[in-house]
Amino acid sequence: MPLEIFRRGKVWHYRGTINGRRLRGSTKTADRKIAERVKAEVEARAWQRHFDGPGAGLTMAQVFTAYLDAGKSDRFLLKLAAHWKDTPVEDIQAxxxxxxxxxxxxxxNEPTWNRQVIKPTQAAINHAADLGWCPRISVKRFPENPEVKTPVTTKWVRAFHAxxxxxxxxxxGAICLFMFATAARVGEACRVTWADVDLHSAMATIYLFKPKPWSRVAHLPPEVVAALANIPSNRKKDELVFGYAxxxxxxxxxxNVALRANIEPLTPHCCRHGFATEMLRKGFDVKTVAERGGWRDATTVLRTYAHAIEDKTVTNALFGTPVTQRKTKKRTKN
Incomplete structure (x- = not known):
């Protein structure tokens, strides 16, 4: 809507929308006639900025270029840039x-749409808005009801390895033990080379390249060290440890291995899930679990990987009575 003036106390203010850009402010005067002139000047400057300013004729291709030039993540942008091409930003609606x-x-599904399209597109446009090129945009996310993954247990992992x-x-078998013991994602585990592993010190360096490159050093329990040592290999530094590209x-x-082992058909990512769940169950604090498992935010561990115990008798522990843990109740995201 066009700008209008309204009174707040003795001073007149203006508010409204010019070409999708919301404007609001004080005229700093109690005189209505002067306030009307201030409103008209603000409106004129807004239209001039639209037609002659840095955002005039702005395209999505320019928006993505500016976003990358600012050192922002290029994750998912290639496909988005190919889709939007030179579409004018002023034509983009939520x-x-x-x-x-x-x-x-x-x-x-919905989480993918939010993560790979809505979030990066909105971020790029709003970065241009911060530069003063265009109005900010707000896009309603798709409601998410992600599938809850069942965490592996130590028993499951040993059965799989056997x-x-x-x-x-x-x-x-070794990559299964490795992911469970280090909370490595399957992609991270596949990239591990023998140069990244020190069996003598029981350490492995794990690399993550997206959204930003970083690395961490994980401890290898004796059972994992033994599994790695039993992998037939020449141990060349650039050779992939597990052989999966x-x-x-x-x-x-x-x-197929899970089927033949007669165990629940869980995914490789459930090993990372199992690391967090088992460590929490064994009494380690969330901060330690997050650091050892490569989560930068400890709240992610609680929100995504923590599970409540169904057994109501757990409160016996308050008085030193033994508690038998039964099935876990999966937590779902609202």
């Missing part, structure tokens, strides 16, 4: 971005 999410990833060893798949290359073998 609902268009929501529709683009479904078009770009038709087989995906079956993989029986099937002459030492690499697969990408995470998808182990999926089929992983599922």
């Amino acid at each position: 609902e268009m971005i929501r529709r683009a999410a479904k078009k770009l990833y038709p087989s995906a 079956q993989a060893t029986k099937d002459d798949l030492p690499h697969l 990408v995470r998808g290359s182990l999926r089929c073998a992983w599922n």
